[in-house]
Each structure stands twice: as C-alpha cells, then as structure tokens.
Amino acid sequence: MKRHITNTPFSNPIFKRIIFFSPHFFSTSANSAAASSAAASDIEEDIGAFTGSTFGGIIQDKDLLRKTPNGGLYVLDLIDKGAMDPNATLYNQLLKRCTQMGRLKEGRLVHAHFLNSIYCKYIAVQNTIINMYAKCGSPEEARKVFDEMPERDMVSWTAVITGFSQNDRAQEALGLFLEMSRNGFVPNEFTLGSVLKAAAAVGEIEGRQIHGICLKNGHCDDVYVGSALVDMYSRCGRMEEAKVVFDGLDSKNEVCWNALIAGHARKSEAENAVRLFSEMKKADFEATHFTYSSVFAACASVGALEQGKWIHGHLVKSGLKLIAFVGNTLLDMYGKAGSIEDARRVFDRLVKRDVVSWNSMLTACAQHGLGGETVERFEEMRGRGIQPNEVTFLCVLTACSHSGLLDKGLYYFELMKKLKLEPDISHYVTVVDLLGRAGQLARAEEFIKEMQIKPTAAIWKALLGACRMHKNMDLGAYAAERVFELDPYDSGPHILLSNIYASAGRWRDAAKVRKMMNDSGVRKEPACSWLEIENNVHMFVANDDGHPQRNEIRRMWENVADKIRELGYVPDTSHVLWFVDQQEREVRLQYHSEKLALAFALLNTPHGSTIRIKKNIRVCGDCHTAFKFVSRLVGREIILRDTNRFHHFRGGSCSCGDYW
DNA sequence: ACACTCAGAC
Incomplete structure (x- = not known):
C-alpha cells in the first residue's frame, strides 16, 4: 500500500513538540558561484556546444558522428574509401562519443567496423566497446562482447560489472564479481565502486561483505569507494554507519555529501537533510543538482514548505539551471507541501520537461483536488506528443476518482489499455476507488470479480472505503473480511468497519470490531496534526493537554465553536466514540488534533495569512465541516493536508466540494 | 587513451 504523501512516523525526531530547524540554519549565506555538474538528461545539450581538436588534420570533433546520406558514419566511410587511416585511438574516440550521446546504433556501426580492422585484437578498444554498450542501456551486448574476448584484463571485468550495476542488474553484477575473483583478479578502486553500488541494491549483508x-x-580512502560506501549504508538505512564512514574519509567531495544527504532524504529526515545541506556549504562544498534534488525530496516528504522555500532560494542564487533533474523534485515538493501555485510556477519555468515533470504536475493537481485541471494538462501533454506512461495514468485516474469524474476516469482506463500500457494492481485499485466513490458499489464489486489480477488487500480497502462513504454495511462487512484475511494487521480497515456499524447505530457490532482489533494486537496509528510557524513545527494529538498554551488553545476553540454555531455549524458526532453520551461525545470531538492545531494557528499567526495544517490520517467529517465555517468566520484560507490530498477551505467551502 | 560513487513522479 503506497500513499501519495508519506506519513511521518512518531519516532522521527522532527516531531518533537516544538524545537525544529534551529535558527542558525537560516543565517548561512548562499554561495553564488555556479556549480558545474551536469545532469544526465542534459549531457546531450552540453556536448552540442563542444568543439575540439582534429584527427589527422582531417576530422573535427563535431564531425565524429556525422552521417552519410545512406545512414552510415562519415568517418568510417572515409576509412573505407581509403581517404584516411584508422587507428585504435580513433575507434576509441568514436565509441566514446557514441557513449556520451547515448547513440547505440552508431556504436554498433563502429563496433562492426572495428572487428574488420587490423586493430580488432586491442583489448583497450574492446573494453571501450563494452562500456559503450553498457552506457547505452544494452548490458546484454556488453556481456556478449565480454564473453567473446579471448583475453581479458581488470578493465574488461570492471566495465562489464559496471554495465550491470548501472542498468539495475545488481545480482548479475555481483555474480560477475565473484567470477572475477575466482579468475584471480584482485579488484581495484574502480571495480569496488561499482560493486558496492550493486551490493547496496541487493542488501546489507552483501554490502558489508564488500566493505x-x-x-x-x-x-x-578512495573518494569513489568512500562515497559508494556512504551510499551503501545510506540505502540500507544505516545512517549512523554511513556517518562513521563519511567522517573517516580524508578527502571528501560533493558526492560523499550528497550520498549522506540522500540517505536522510530517503528516511524522510528533513531536519537532518537540511542541516547537512548547511554544513556542506559551510565546509565550502558546492551544492549540486543531486544535493538540491535530495533536500527537496526530504522537504516534500514531511511537507516542510518554509524549509523547501529557503533551499529554493539557495538554488536560485547558485545559478544552476532549473533542469528537470532538480526541477521535478522542486515541483513535487511544492505540491506536497501545499503550494499548488508555486508548483505551477516551477513547471512553467522548467528549461526542459520530461515525463516525470508532467507526471509530477498532474500529481500536484490531483492532490489538490483539481480534477479538471489534471485532465486538461493531461490532454495538453498528449497534444504535445509526450508519451504518457503507467504513472501518468495512475495520476489521471486518481484525479478523476477524487473529483468524481466517473466517466472520464473509465474512459482513460480504456485509453491506457489501447495505448498498450499494462495496468498494474494500483490502476485496478484506483478504478475500484473511482467506481466506489461515485456510489457505484455494485459495479465496483463486479469489476473486482472480473479482474484478471488476483485482488489484493488494497483492492478490498478501496471498496471498504467506498462502503463507509456510502454507508453500505453488508458489502462493507464483506470487504472488511477480505482485508482481514489478506492484511490482518492494518488498523485502518478495522476502524472503517467499526465506523460503518457506528453510523448505523449498531454500537454492539462496532464495539466487537474494536475488541477484535485489540485482541489481535492491531494498533491504531495515533492521529496527529502539525503546522509550521517560523521554522518551528508544532504538533498536536487528540485531546492534547500537554501543550504550554493548552489553556489559550482551549479557550480559543470554545470561542470559535460558539461563533460558528451561530453561523449554522452543527457538530456531527455520528462516527466517533459511541460509548459515551451525546454531550460527552461533542466535547471529545472538539479536541480532534486538527482543531487544536487550527486554534493554535489562530492564536499565533498574523490575521489574513494562509493557515497550513497537516494531518497523518484522513480528516473526519465533523472537522471538515467546522473548518469550512471557520474559514468563513475569520476570512482566511486554510489548507489542510490529509493522508493523500489537500483541502483548501475558503469563504465557507472546500476545494474538494465535500467529495473526498 | 579503456573502467568507479550521488536525484526524481505512483
């Protein structure tokens, strides 16, 4: 089960009550020199500007890959015509250029030509050919060349291992590494860099062995090996050990820093990622695209808008171009941190957009409940000839589901199949959600029965959620049973089912589900809400009485509650705490964590400013209603981030149109 | 004159 927005676990130090991102992080001045690291997707552009030396006084660098009218290579043609003599260096240069430009076809031409030349025994060129195939995404061909070599050296082994390592074929890379050792070769720092990357992808045990x-x-002590080690421990989630290796490195570079920062980002430790970003700059290292990408991802995962903006400021000052590599993550960060306007701005300013850019933009729209805009942008994307992928359709389907665009959603599901994209289980889940939310429960059930894939827990959870929404007790109970079989330890379905019973007044059944849940040791994730004020994060749990401002918060909410009642707010107590009487229930309800957070925001933020609150589980119906009234009462926009979407409350209504 | 480490959308 994947969520659109990562929940931050309680164990995360970022959620200590008040202290976060201490002020000194914000006094670091940005270094204005431009870093030069080029991102993979932009290498092509950079090469285009390159003009260089000549070969034998005849061939210029820019003519290396020049084509003949019949599709051959100009240089090879010259050789065939006897207009120039080849040599091993020329073959290497040609291959290297093919590698840089990712030109597999031309590489094959050079390879074939080389085989017919008198240099065909040169190991160094053969190694370059292996590297060319590997870098052009064809490890199979690299392997074939390697296998057919009568004689191999260290570089041959390293090149082929690297080929598999870089093409997400870690097991094969490790296998070759073993074979290499059996053949009596001792790995050097080049080999170890690549093998560590492969080991990191396979697992901690393998990683430690290579270490x-x-x-x-x-x-x-080699920076490459050192960085790879830091990265390996980072990927295994062993941040303490990553830090030990990092600290022990005599010579560091940006890559070591980036590997460490990326590790924290993957663990959603935004505070650590931001802190290291500052330390890196203080240590006079230039932040690169990798650095920014990681830090933005870290901010995105906890919705840290202010920190994200601060880092964005550094990016602007750095002079780095807003390429897709970093822009996509920045866009995603703004989307997840609640600023759809900034997300759009980033998208508009991207130098070059790839599929991920579009998908990120679609996701941002979908998360903010902008179904119409998602569909428009998707159509624009197709109009511009960008090929959508599976993720694209998932974004679009989710958007349709969240906005009640039933027919459009079903149409896009069919379109996806027509475009020969294979829907996976997540697409099926979304379609069940789409049908279910729209109230078509019978159709949703039918759809599940007819699915070609075996239904997973996520499928039944989607149906269960729809049953909760549309108060269908029988089907809901059935769906819940299926979930209990497949994923017995998730608390969500238990709570949904008990709420279904509760809202039908069947308190005894509701209590039975709760009991069953307790008996089997299923624990409910405690609900909490949090918000940032001036770089501090304030967190609240329901009925919280440990906060320093608890009395003021309580008074504020009581005051607000009175006023919104005058505007017509009627507390809805139907789905909580059925075992207490009506009055008590209402009291408890008032202290849901999001209400405490809202009261706190009203106390501590300037009039008129936008209030941004985050919550780790779905907002309840009563809080949703209350928030609408409060937005009207105080004339402010309130943005509430749920588990997987945003609610924008303004002037008494919500962007979700009460459909969520 | 050949080979190595760091990012992302669901």
Whole structure:
C-alpha cells in the first residue's frame, strides 16, 4: 500500500513538540558561484556546444558522428574509401562519443567496423566497446562482447560489472564479481565502486561483505569507494554507519555529501537533510543538482514548505539551471507541501520537461483536488506528443476518482489499455476507488470479480472505503473480511468497519470490531496534526493537554465553536466514540488534533495569512465541516493536508466540494 | 587513451 504523501512516523525526531530547524540554519549565506555538474538528461545539450581538436588534420570533433546520406558514419566511410587511416585511438574516440550521446546504433556501426580492422585484437578498444554498450542501456551486448574476448584484463571485468550495476542488474553484477575473483583478479578502486553500488541494491549483508574486501585491499580512502560506501549504508538505512564512514574519509567531495544527504532524504529526515545541506556549504562544498534534488525530496516528504522555500532560494542564487533533474523534485515538493501555485510556477519555468515533470504536475493537481485541471494538462501533454506512461495514468485516474469524474476516469482506463500500457494492481485499485466513490458499489464489486489480477488487500480497502462513504454495511462487512484475511494487521480497515456499524447505530457490532482489533494486537496509528510557524513545527494529538498554551488553545476553540454555531455549524458526532453520551461525545470531538492545531494557528499567526495544517490520517467529517465555517468566520484560507490530498477551505467551502 | 560513487513522479 503506497500513499501519495508519506506519513511521518512518531519516532522521527522532527516531531518533537516544538524545537525544529534551529535558527542558525537560516543565517548561512548562499554561495553564488555556479556549480558545474551536469545532469544526465542534459549531457546531450552540453556536448552540442563542444568543439575540439582534429584527427589527422582531417576530422573535427563535431564531425565524429556525422552521417552519410545512406545512414552510415562519415568517418568510417572515409576509412573505407581509403581517404584516411584508422587507428585504435580513433575507434576509441568514436565509441566514446557514441557513449556520451547515448547513440547505440552508431556504436554498433563502429563496433562492426572495428572487428574488420587490423586493430580488432586491442583489448583497450574492446573494453571501450563494452562500456559503450553498457552506457547505452544494452548490458546484454556488453556481456556478449565480454564473453567473446579471448583475453581479458581488470578493465574488461570492471566495465562489464559496471554495465550491470548501472542498468539495475545488481545480482548479475555481483555474480560477475565473484567470477572475477575466482579468475584471480584482485579488484581495484574502480571495480569496488561499482560493486558496492550493486551490493547496496541487493542488501546489507552483501554490502558489508564488500566493505570488508575494501578494507582488506586498502581502498577505503578512495573518494569513489568512500562515497559508494556512504551510499551503501545510506540505502540500507544505516545512517549512523554511513556517518562513521563519511567522517573517516580524508578527502571528501560533493558526492560523499550528497550520498549522506540522500540517505536522510530517503528516511524522510528533513531536519537532518537540511542541516547537512548547511554544513556542506559551510565546509565550502558546492551544492549540486543531486544535493538540491535530495533536500527537496526530504522537504516534500514531511511537507516542510518554509524549509523547501529557503533551499529554493539557495538554488536560485547558485545559478544552476532549473533542469528537470532538480526541477521535478522542486515541483513535487511544492505540491506536497501545499503550494499548488508555486508548483505551477516551477513547471512553467522548467528549461526542459520530461515525463516525470508532467507526471509530477498532474500529481500536484490531483492532490489538490483539481480534477479538471489534471485532465486538461493531461490532454495538453498528449497534444504535445509526450508519451504518457503507467504513472501518468495512475495520476489521471486518481484525479478523476477524487473529483468524481466517473466517466472520464473509465474512459482513460480504456485509453491506457489501447495505448498498450499494462495496468498494474494500483490502476485496478484506483478504478475500484473511482467506481466506489461515485456510489457505484455494485459495479465496483463486479469489476473486482472480473479482474484478471488476483485482488489484493488494497483492492478490498478501496471498496471498504467506498462502503463507509456510502454507508453500505453488508458489502462493507464483506470487504472488511477480505482485508482481514489478506492484511490482518492494518488498523485502518478495522476502524472503517467499526465506523460503518457506528453510523448505523449498531454500537454492539462496532464495539466487537474494536475488541477484535485489540485482541489481535492491531494498533491504531495515533492521529496527529502539525503546522509550521517560523521554522518551528508544532504538533498536536487528540485531546492534547500537554501543550504550554493548552489553556489559550482551549479557550480559543470554545470561542470559535460558539461563533460558528451561530453561523449554522452543527457538530456531527455520528462516527466517533459511541460509548459515551451525546454531550460527552461533542466535547471529545472538539479536541480532534486538527482543531487544536487550527486554534493554535489562530492564536499565533498574523490575521489574513494562509493557515497550513497537516494531518497523518484522513480528516473526519465533523472537522471538515467546522473548518469550512471557520474559514468563513475569520476570512482566511486554510489548507489542510490529509493522508493523500489537500483541502483548501475558503469563504465557507472546500476545494474538494465535500467529495473526498 | 579503456573502467568507479550521488536525484526524481505512483
């Protein structure tokens, strides 16, 4: 079960009550020199500007890949015509250029030509060919060349291992590494860098083993090996060990820093990622696209808008171009942190957009309940000839589901199949959600029965959620049973089912589900809400009485509650705490965490400013209603981030149109 | 004159 927005676990130090991002992070001045690291997607552009030396006084660098009218290569043609003599260096240069430009076809031409030349025994060129195939995304061909070599050296092994390592074929890379050792080759720092990358993808045990080999061979001081080690421990979630390796490195570069920062980002430790960003700059290292991308991702995962903006400021000052590599993450960060306007702005300013840029923009729209805009942008994307992928359709389907665009959603599901994209289980879940939310419960059930894939827990959860929404007790109970079989430890379905019973007045059944849940040791994730004020994060749990301002918060809410009642607010107590009487229920309800957060925001933020609150579970119906009234009462916009979407409350209504 | 480490959308 994946969520659109990562919930932040309680164990995260970022959620200590008040202190966060201490002020000194914000006094670091940005370094204005431009960093030069080019992102993979932009290499092509950079090469285009390159003009260089000549070969034998005849061929200029820019003519290396020049084509002949019949599709051959100009340089090879010259050789065939006897207009120039080849040599090993020329073959290497040609291959290298093919590699840089990712030109597999031309690479094959050079390869074939090389085989017919008198240089065909040169190991160095053969190694370059292996590298060319590997870098052009064809590890199979690299392997074939390698296998057919009568004689191999260290570089041959390293090149082919790297080929698999970089093409997400970690197991094969590790296998070759073993074979290499059996053949009596001792790995050097080049080999170990690649093998560590592969090991990191396979698992911690493998990673530690390779670490041992690095120590034995004395390569741990190499920056490449060191960075790979830091990265390996980061990916295994072992941040303490990553830090130990990092601290032990005599010579560091940006990559080491980035590997460490990325590790914290993957663990949603925004505070650590931001802190390291500052330390990196203080240590006089230039933040690169990798750095920014990681830090934005970290901010996105906890919705840290202010920190994200601050980092964005550094990016602007750095002079780095807003390329897709970093822009996509920035866009995503703004979307997830609640500022759809900034997300749009970033999208508009992207130098070049790839599929991920479009998908991120669609996701942002979908998360903010802008179904119409999502569909429009999707159509624009197609109009511009950008090929949508599976993720694109997931975004669009989700948007349709969240906005009640039933027919459009079903149409796009069919379109997806027509475009020969294979829907996976997540698409089926979304369609069940789409039908279910729209009240077509019978159709949703039918759809599940006819699915070609075996239904998973997520499928039944979607149906269960729809049953809760449309108060269908029988089907809901059935769906819940299926979930209990497949995913017995998730608290969500238990609570949904008990709420279904409760809202039908069947308190006894509701209590039975709760009891069953307790008996089987299923624990409910405690609900909490939080908000940022001036770089501090304030967190609240329901009925919280441990906050320093608890009395003021309580008074504020009581005051507000009275006023919104005058505007017509009627507390809805139907789905909570059925075992207490009506009056008590209402009292408890008042202290849902989002209401405490809202009262706190009203006390501590300037009049008229937008209030941004985040919550780790779905907002309840009563709070949703209350928030609408409050937005009208105080004349302010309130943005509430739910588990997987945003609610924009303004002037008494919500952007979700009460459909969520 | 050949080979290595760091990012992202669901």
